[in-house]
Amino acid sequence: MIHYTHPSRILVALDCIIFGFDGEEIKLLLIKRNFEPEKGKWSLMGGFLNETEDLEVASQRILYELTGLTNNYLEQLQTFGSVSRDPVERTISVVYYALVNIEQQDVTTIKAHNAYWISLKNKPELIFDHDAMVEQALRQLRYKAALHAIGFELLPEKFTIPQLQKLYEAIYNTKLDRRNFSRKIISTDLLVSTGEKDTNSATKKGQLYKLNAEKYQRYLTDYVSFFPELTLL
Amino acid sequence: MIHYTHPSRILVALDCIIFGFDGEEIKLLLIKRNFEPEKGKWSLMGGFLNETEDLEVASQRILYELTGLTNNYLEQLQTFGSVSRDPVERTISVVYYALVNIEQQDVTTIKAHNAYWISLKNKPELIFDHDAMVEQALRQLRYKAALHAIGFELLPEKFTIPQLQKLYEAIYNTKLDRRNFSRKIISTDLLVSTGEKDTNSATKKGQLYKLNAEKYQRYLTDYVSFFPELTLL
DNA sequence: TCAAAAGTGTTTAAGATACACCCATGA
DNA sequence: TCATGGGTGTATCTTAAACACTTTTGA
Structure with a gap:
């Protein structure tokens, strides 16, 4: 395979903001990390993009891994790419947001990932730039839901x-x-x-x-x- | 520096859709490529993300390299990430769109890049997935301009x-x-x-x-x- | 029989739309 | 003086917003 001469290949992550609604409040599915880095802190569900995997497919995979759900509303939000956003290594993150029916998820996989539905009002501080991601996703949800039937x-x-x-x-x-x-x-x-x-x-x-x-x-x-x-x- | 164990570091490109207005029509600043790959065909202005460069900074750099302009309206559109989108090597592309005052650009750098203002109606076919990028940028421009004073x-x-x-x-x-x-x-x-x-x-x-x-x-x-x-x- | 939530109708005010007339300019 | 494009005013219709009464249900 021919390659570009440009040397800078970069780690590409995906993060997913998962919105749910319990009849009263908008909730987020957040992970209490029992793995490194930032073990013990809260974060969004995420993963890395594989070399042979479409971005769209990867986002669906990540949502599926956590919730067992497929065929949900899943839309790309934005890519976050500050040099210092991930202290471990230069990583850019392509962020998606999902709208799910809170009653339909697979409780087993959610528990296995140590994930919980947290209402927006009680959102804890998240790692890295995940707070900014959530903020922007909420803005996008409000924007979009005002104009489209999502x-x-x-x-x-x-x-x-x-x-x-x-x-x-x-x-x-x-x-x-x-x-x-x-x-x-x-x-x-x-x-x-x-x-x-x-x-x-x-x-x-x-x-x-x-x-x-x-x-x-x-x-x-x-x-x-x-x-x-x-x-x- | 500590690194993640995940092996798949991927080439990250940026492409930029540059809109202008000549008083009558919306125009795009397109490049007739005098370099490989796809030499001789039309494309958007693009470049690669450097390891030590913020995504935002890179998009501004690419716009500046072509037009000599800074401080323009420049907004991230979406990231395109099909496995096969670039036949040379797996590359994801973070796409930005810019709105520029067509009278203000630096004619010298534009000529040096072999770039031309082409009205939307006469847009030639572009390389890779650049046509889809333009289509989405136009949709976003219409969306945004209907609601905001851009x-x-x-x-x-x-x-x-x-x-x-x-x-x-x-x-x-x-x-x-x-x-x-x-x-x-x-x-x-x-x-x-x-x-x-x-x-x-x-x-x-x-x-x-x-x-x-x-x-x-x-x-x-x-x-x-x-x-x-x-x-x- | 009462409280709490669901369902429907009316009135008013604001904004969108359609349309007509006058003014300034240079050929 | 006439064609072209700029500037402003008005009537009408649609839609949003505010608001009140009736119905269903279970405690």
Whole structure:
């Protein structure tokens, strides 16, 4: 194989910010490291890129190793490349963020990695530049969820409109008007009524909806605003 | 220095999509390669990341080498990492896009690199995955310029509102209503009248404005919509 | 029967859109 | 003086925002 003459081959890591939603709060899947470096501290799930592995494939592998999940929402965020970001060796890190249904993961692999779901509000300090990664991922989540229908990735297959509203309130750390929210969601035609009712609710049982898969695919790339105050000037 | 045991150190390239605006069309600064590999074909400006160089610094260096420009709008787009994207050797490429004022660059260095401003409509086929990079950069430019006040980076310091409108029409390949556009821009309070008139115009000379620097800084991070049809459902 | 959450309708205000007229300039 | 492009005003329609009442459920 021919090679470039440029000498500087660099270690390429991947780190993954994994978001979940428990019905009340946005949570992060974080690892309490029982390995070096920085053993005992908190970090994101990560790994190295192999020579013969696509970047996309590597990110899916890393998510799978920790959660047992495939086919999740997984999007590249940004690459972090300060010279001094990893004290062990010059390493650049390609960062992905994932949205997962918190009820679907494989508890065994999570335990094996010493990982825990931590709510954003209680996030401990993380190693290296992982705090900056999380901050940027949250910004991207807010940005994207305001314009695209990605929030559903954090919910179970069937959900009520009030549940969806709680999700958006958690993402934006705000309160929304129930009536306006409901009307707006209905008007997108993104939801299909299942006819079933939410059995968990303690009081009046809400109607369970699922996604209109076709419309949903369109809204992943097209603009929609699920966040009322974002009428953009 | 301690090293990780992981063996796969990989060549890290940077590629840069450079957008300009000539008053009528969005243009790309492309290189007709007089060097290997793919000599004779068109490509983006690129280079390799050095072992002791921050990623951000490297992207600025590459932009400077080609255009002689510093302090431009330069933002990381995404990292491309297919195994087979570069036939010479496994290389991942961190892609940046830059917005430059087409009148300010250093013609000498551009000539030295055998680079030319090509309008988007006449873009030739590029090497490797550079076409996909350009496509994504354009999508990002459209996305971002609809919400943030970044378009100004493509204009000279002083400009008329009709010039600004032409820019947005070029970015979105559409026609906008002159009266509504003007009102919307004025209402943002982003422009400051200079009192001067555009001397280039053949007919009625338009008022020259410049940016309200303070407001501008805010709008780089905050949302603004300069694109009327983007009321997002 | 009462508290808590779900569901729906109305009114108002703001913003987007469409459209018409006048002004300045140089050929 | 006329064609071209710049500047401003107004009416209408759509959408967001604020707000009140009724229904369902289990304790």
